Amino acid sequence: MGFAFNDVQRALIHNVRSFVRNEIIPLELELDPDESELRPSVLDGLRVKTKQMGLYNLDAPEEFGGPGLDTVTRTLLAMEMSQHRAGLYSACYGAFGQPDMAQLYEATDEQKERYLHPVLRGEKSSFFALTEPAGGSDPARSIQTRAKQDGDDWIINGTKVFISGADSADFGLVFARTGDRESGREGITCFIVDADTPGFTVRRVIHTLRSGHYPTELVFEDVRVPGSAVLGEVGQGFAMASERLTKNRIPYAAGCIGVAMAAHRLAIEYAGIRSVFGQKLADHEGIQWMLVENEIDIRSAALVTLDAAERADSGEPFRTEVALAKIVATEASGRVVDRAIQIHGGYGVTKDLPLERWYRELRIRRIGEGTTETQKMIVSRDLLRGRYAGLMDR
Amino acid sequence: MTKAWSPLTAETLAEVPATVGVFEVADASGVIGIDYAGGHSPFGLRGALQGWLDRGPGLSFRYERTNAYLSRFREVVQVFVNDTGEPPPNLAGTENLPTGRIRQN
Numbered sequence: 001m002g003f004a005f006n007d008v009q010r011a012l013i014h015n016v017r018s019f020v021r022n023e024i025i026p027l028e029l030e031l032d033p034d035e036s037e038l039r040p041s042v043l044d045g046l047r048v049k050t051k052q053m054g055l056y057n058l059d060a061p062e063e064f065g066g067p068g069l070d071t072v073t074r075t076l077l078a079m080e081m082s083q084h085r086a087g088l089y090s091a092c093y094g095a096f097g098q099p100d101m102a103q104l105y106e107a108t109d110e111q112k113e114r115y116l117h118p119v120l121r122g123e124k125s126s127f128f129a130l131t132e133p134a135g136g137s138d139p140a141r142s143i144q145t146r147a148k149q150d151g152d153d154w155i156i157n158g159t160k161v162f163i164s165g166a167d168s169a170d171f172g173l174v175f176a177r178t179g180d181r182e183s184g185r186e187g188i189t190c191f192i193v194d195a196d197t198p199g200f201t202v203r204r205v206i207h208t209l210r211s212g213h214y215p216t217e218l219v220f221e222d223v224r225v226p227g228s229a230v231l232g233e234v235g236q237g238f239a240m241a242s243e244r245l246t247k248n249r250i251p252y253a254a255g256c257i258g259v260a261m262a263a264h265r266l267a268i269e270y271a272g273i274r275s276v277f278g279q280k281l282a283d284h285e286g287i288q289w290m291l292v293e294n295e296i297d298i299r300s301a302a303l304v305t306l307d308a309a310e311r312a313d314s315g316e317p318f319r320t321e322v323a324l325a326k327i328v329a330t331e332a333s334g335r336v337v338d339r340a341i342q343i344h345g346g347y348g349v350t351k352d353l354p355l356e357r358w359y360r361e362l363r364i365r366r367i368g369e370g371t372t373e374t375q376k377m378i379v380s381r382d383l384l385r386g387r388y389a390g391l392m393d394r
Numbered sequence: 395m396t397k398a399w400s401p402l403t404a405e406t407l408a409e410v411p412a413t414v415g416v417f418e419v420a421d422a423s424g425v426i427g428i429d430y431a432g433g434h435s436p437f438g439l440r441g442a443l444q445g446w447l448d449r450g451p452g453l454s455f456r457y458e459r460t461n462a463y464l465s466r467f468r469e470v471v472q473v474f475v476n477d478t479g480e481p482p483p484n485l486a487g488t489e490n491l492p493t494g495r496i497r498q499n
Contacts, residue, residue, distance in 0.1 A: 034464050037488040132422035167472060167494030195495065202496045205469040207462035214498065241458035351433035 009073050016052055016080040023049065023094050023099040026086045033351040036090040036212030047093035048121065053255050057120055059100035064120060070251060075309040078251035079302070081168060084257035085354035089213040091255060099165075100249070101126050102238050103173060103190065107231055115171060115192060127172040129160040129218060130241050136162065137374040139175065140185035140238055147176035147189060152227045154178075156199075162216040167202045169195055174220070183235075190237035191229045198225040208385065209360040211393055221228045222380050245369060248321045250312060252369050253305045253329035257298060259358050261331035266295045266355065267340035281343065292338045297332035304328045321384045330365040331372060337362055395456060395470055402446060402453040407466050411456065412438040416466045417457035421485075426453075427484035428474060430467040468492040 006020070023046060027038065039047070050056045058074065060066025081091040097120075102173070118124035135142035146160025156176050166172060171194045178286040179187020193200060199221040206215045232240050268291060271282040281287045305328070308321035337358045341348030348355050366372050400406045402419065419427035427452060431442040432439055439457050446453055460466050475481055475496040485491040 032464065035465075041489065110415065167468075167496050185488070205496065206467050207465050207469075209462040211462045214462075214468070 003303070004092055007075070009076055010322075012055070012073060013076055013080055016055070016077050017083075019053070019085075019095075020047070020080060020083055020092065024095075027093075028085045031086075033354070033357060034211035036086050036093070036210075038093045038221070040255065042092060043095065047092070047304055050092075050095050050097075051363050055096055058095035059102070060120060061105065061323040064105065064116070064119075071247075071309040071312040072306060075250055075254045075306060078254035079258040082255040083262040085357060086212065087262075088259050088365070089360060090162055098122070098125055099128075100248075101128070101173065102244050103231055108228075110228065111192060118170075124167060125168065127163055127166040127169040128244075129163045129166065129172050129174045131160060131162045133161050137371055139241065140188065142175050143175060143392070145174070145176040145187055147178050147191060147294075149178075150224070154225050154227065154229065156191065156193070156220045156223040156225065158220050160220075162206060162215040162217050163218050164213065166195070166218055167205075169312040171195055172218075173231060174218075178234055183195075185238035185242075186235050188237040188241075189234045190231040190240050191224055191225055192231050193220075193223060193229065197223050197225065209364060244388065246319055247312065249326045249369050250305065250309050252365070253301070253322075253325045254307070256329045256333035256362060256365050257301050257305060260294070260298050260301070260360065263337045263340040263355055264291070266299060266353070267291060267294065267343045268310060272345055283303035287343055290343060294336045294339055297336050301325075301332040315336065320379055323370075323378040326370065327372050327375045327379075330362065334359075334362045334366065340382055395458060397456045397458065399454040399456050402443065402455045403451075404447065406455075407440060407447055409441055410440040410443055411459055411468070412440045414461060414463045415439045415457050415459035416463055417443060417455055418470070418482075419443075419453055419455050421453055425482055428467070428471050428482040429484065430463040434462055434479055440460045448459065469496055472496040 017238065017363065027042065042264055047056060055160045056068055057066045057071065058077065076367040079090070081096065082088055092129065100254030101119065104112065104119070115124065115126070119126060130136070130139055131140055132144055135145055145160065147154045147156045156174065158176060160174070171192055174191045174193045175188055176191060177183065177187050178189040200223050201219045201221070203219050206217055208215065271287050272280060274281045305325040308318060308325035311321040337355060341355045341359060344353065344355060347353060350356065395416070396481050414433065414435070415438065416424055416456065427446065429442060431438040435442050437444070439459065443455055443457070446455070458466065465482065468476045469484065471492045472494040473496055476495065480486070481491050
């Protein structure tokens with residue numbers, strides 16, 4: 001491991017940091033403190049700027065018009081992009097492009113023309129429908145949505161929960177069981193479903209600790225899609241979903257660390273100006289130790305996450321490293337924001353500051369994209385089955 | 395939103411909490427406004443509804459106090475648009491109109 005950033009990385013970090021401070025944070029002064037969306041005209045203006053920066057569609061490979069960033073650089077930028085009030089779930093309000101649907105890069109030419117290219121141009125948006133009422137951490141067993149073949153078509157029936165963006169998306173990637181009940185991960189297929197397909201309903205918003213960014217519940221009642229809607233191979237949907245989930249956990253972890261850095265910075269500033277019992281907060285040992293604990297948490301999480309990113313770039317298996325990063329970053333960032341609130345006292349829990357929003361949203365991060373406990377299962381399996389010998393033996 | 399409607403008067407408004415939440419306003423023609431009181435709304439629901447009371451008599455209202463005011467607002471508006479085919483008048487033609495296809499049944 002070595003994290004001496006190169007000149008390109010330093011320049012990109014500087015550009016994104018300036019963008020967040022000069023373009024995003026001033027906008028938030030006018031927005032509701034829970035807001036996750038910008039008016040379309042404002043977002044369009046920001047996207048013009050990110051395109052000029054060469055950073056629009058941040059996750060797209062170069063052949064699809066993206067900057068073709070390696071994972072370490074992408075991780076560093078994710079740490080910068082989240083450093084504002086809405087940054088955890090709406091980093092820069094989507095100014096750098098929509099969430100990546102990496103599966104579409106493997107689509108047929110016809111599917112790319114119809115779905116991928118419009119997404120990259122910002123003309124269409126999508127949702128990712130994997131989780132079901134029976135569970136999200138173990139999709140191979142919990143998926144009960146079924147797709148049955150009918151001639152050349154498929155008929156989809158089932159329910160999905162905790163799906164973001166489905167109410168306004170143009171299409172979605174929907175994972176359904178095409179094998180029998182015992183088929184496990186080999187019996188799951190991914191379908192591209194247009195949102196206006198008869199039988200598809202967004203039944204409700206699932207209200208959570210978040211307010212601006214919300215998940216929905218979806219119902220599929222005899223939704224008929226053509227055979228050309230299958231993405232990849234029949235029965236290979238789980239592998240496709242799994243790959244996406246694993247890689248996404250790296251920027252997911254990095255976003256948490258960015259928020260922790262921003263909260264830590266606020267706490268340090270406040271400790272230097274607020275006086276109690278005749279001294280600045282910063283002069284009290286109890287506060288000093290909290291700040292040091294924050295620094296330890298942030299540095300540990302950043303190093304573990306950058307290690308996972310470096311591992312992903314190396315071409316070596318990186319599942320264990322990503323699971324560790326997801327655990328450490330989400331848990332540590334939650335602790336950092338909690339301490340920052342404590343240092344701010346009553347102001348820390350008001351909507352005058354972003355801390356209370358980060359506190360609520362970071363709690364969700366320990367569950368989303370695979371719970372802490374699921375990540376621990378992944379690591380322990382790899383340790384106990386001898387696939388992973390430990391840090392020093394890599 | 396399924397709560398009962400109340401006439402919008404100074405007396406009924408005094409009972410409304412100054413918290414965040416979502417509300418609907420109607421006149422004799424039906425719902426004319428769907429909105430929320432958020433983190434920057436002075437005096438929360440009470441303050442937001444005061445603005446409607448100031449427009450004149452003859453209105454009724456109902457509200458839900460909820461910390462998930464933005465997601466609930468967007469849900470209520472989308473269901474309204476799906477049920478009636480048009481946006482509530484207070485949001486028509488504005489960039490604040492949530493778009494989407496949520497419908498309860």
